[in-house]
Amino acid sequence: MSEVAPLDSVPRKFSELDLKPELQSAIAAAGYVTMTPIQEKVIPVALESRDITGMAQTGTGKTAAFLIPMLQLLEPSGEIQALVVTPTRELAIQVCGEATKLSAGQGVRAAAIYGGTSIGHQRKELFAGVDIVVGTPGRLIDFIKTAVLRMRYLKWLVLDEADRMLDMGFIEDIDFLCKRAPLSRQTMLFSATLPSGVMNIARSYMIHPEEISVSPRKMVAERVRQTIYGVSQDRKMPLLFKVLEAEKPDRCLIFTARRESTGEIMRKLRERGWEAARLSSLQEQRHREGIMDMFRRGEIHILVATDVAGRGIDIGDITHVINYDAPMEADDYVHRIGRTARAGREGHAISFVTREDNAILESIRKYTGLELPVHAPDGAVDAAWGAGGSGDDGAGRRRRRGRGGRSKGEPVGAHAGSGSTAGGGRRRRRGGRRSRSRRDGA
Numbered sequence: 001m002s003e004v005a006p007l008d009s010v011p012r013k014f015s016e017l018d019l020k021p022e023l024q025s026a027i028a029a030a031g032y033v034t035m036t037p038i039q040e041k042v043i044p045v046a047l048e049s050r051d052i053t054g055m056a057q058t059g060t061g062k063t064a065a066f067l068i069p070m071l072q073l074l075e076p077s078g079e080i081q082a083l084v085v086t087p088t089r090e091l092a093i094q095v096c097g098e099a100t101k102l103s104a105g106q107g108v109r110a111a112a113i114y115g116g117t118s119i120g121h122q123r124k125e126l127f128a129g130v131d132i133v134v135g136t137p138g139r140l141i142d143f144i145k146t147a148v149l150r151m152r153y154l155k156w157l158v159l160d161e162a163d164r165m166l167d168m169g170f171i172e173d174i175d176f177l178c179k180r181a182p183l184s185r186q187t188m189l190f191s192a193t194l195p196s197g198v199m200n201i202a203r204s205y206m207i208h209p210e211e212i213s214v215s216p217r218k219m220v221a222e223r224v225r226q227t228i229y230g231v232s233q234d235r236k237m238p239l240l241f242k243v244l245e246a247e248k249p250d251r252c253l254i255f256t257a258r259r260e261s262t263g264e265i266m267r268k269l270r271e272r273g274w275e276a277a278r279l280s281s282l283q284e285q286r287h288r289e290g291i292m293d294m295f296r297r298g299e300i301h302i303l304v305a306t307d308v309a310g311r312g313i314d315i316g317d318i319t320h321v322i323n324y325d326a327p328m329e330a331d332d333y334v335h336r337i338g339r340t341a342r343a344g345r346e347g348h349a350i351s352f353v354t355r356e357d358n359a360i361l362e363s364i365r366k367y368t369g370l371e372l373p374v375h376a377p378d379g380a381v382d383a384a385w386g387a388g389g390s391g392d393d394g395a396g397r398r399r400r401r402g403r404g405g406r407s408k409g410e411p412v413g414a415h416a417g418s419g420s421t422a423g424g425g426r427r428r429r430r431g432g433r434r435s436r437s438r439r440d441g442a
């Protein structure tokens with residue numbers, strides 16, 4: 001079987017959503033391909049017009065999480081249908097920009113309304129007819145009181161960065177806006193934290209809001225494609241070759257448990273024709289930086305490191321992390337794999353686990369909330385690993401998500417059964433001396 005990676009926890013793509021073609025095009029033009037975790041959770045609920053409280057760290061894409069369902073349902077009319085309230089003018093401008101970007105080609109007009117500038121221009125914009133208004137509380141209320149801004153046709157009220165608005169003393173303004181907006185509206189509240197003041201707003205002005213939150217550690221873990229292989233210690237090296245040949249990674253970080261094994265793995269990779277180097281905490285800083293520069297420039301494709309040495313690696317676009325040895329702690333696992341998911345890129349993390357790693361595997365599953373089934377080196381799900389724990393009774397099997405559907409009945413590879421080494425499974429493909437032609441031309 002040449003294919004190596006049955007994928008679990010693949011982030012979902014916008015293209016899988018049933019959205020208007022113009023909206024799909026605008027999303028693609030914005031460069032968004034996979035949904036962030038908060039988007040994945042908020043968008044389907046918002047499309048059902050339900051109230052939502054959404055909590056996630058800043059920078060996780062909350063803006064598009066509320067704009068996309070809104071744009072899907074909005075029919076442009078020149079009447080204000082959506083009101084997004086933000087704490088600052090900078091944020092109002094930014095959200096309005098995002099609305100303009102995501103509504104491209106849909107005939108939707110958006111305006112930013114904020115204090116500190118002349119009223120005339122903004123009033124003209126409103127009179128000319130807009131569908132989406134993004135603004136700060138003070139100026140919005142001025143316009144509402146003077147009947148420049150009418151909320152009669154309002155369908156969406158969004159309170160963005162609600163915690164910050166409360167910190168800035170906007171509670172009465174929010175009360176005012178929530179009371180003025182028609183009851184039939186959908187209300188969405190976004191916040192990085194949910195202090196009691198924010199909960200009070202939700203209780204007072206929202207109808208059975210769906211509470212959606214994404215914790216940081218889970219977000220990292222969910223963004224990365226993860227594959228776990230069950231393998232005995234002495235079969236790790238052949239499996240590593242196989243994985244590398246299948247994945248042909250551009251920038252791959254391999255983690256080992258011991259400093260001594262970094263050198264050994266590096267040498268074996270070089271013998272096999274890979275440009276590999278290792279990072280060691282014993283190396284001089286200048287030497288380390290030289291290695292990292294080469295890695296950045298793509299002259300080295302593989303770095304082998306321990307957790308300690310790996311910590312200093314600050315390179316944005318690592319494509320693969322391979323855990324040659326399991327980490328000691330669950331949060332080391334998240335740190336390691338999180339290196340592939342910087343800046344919204346997708347990464348692939350591949351982990352080798354032995355029987356001795358059962359306990360840590362189980363704690364990684366708990367920590368990330370992911371099922372992480374174990375695959376035999378030939379790619380089939382190895383049911384014998386399912387239950388975790390330290391026994392090898394082989395009985396339990398975790399529930400799997402619908403993805404990658406590999407049936408459990410498939411032949412289990414070298415690793416079925418007990419923890420002994422894969423004596424019977426010697427027929428592994430040697431693969432010969434495969435040169436890395438794709439790389440050589442580059």
Ligand code: ADP
Pocket residue numbers: 031032033034035036039056057058059060061062063064344
């Ligand atoms: P938040 O409101 O959660 O702080 P933003 O909505 O401001 O986050 O988004 C942060 C950044 O991420 C923005 O630059 C935005 O363009 C970008 N972004 C949002 N969603 C995606 C996505 N699905 N893929 C890639 N980038 C995204």
Ligand code: MG
Pocket residue numbers: 059062063160161
């Ligand atoms: Mg935001």
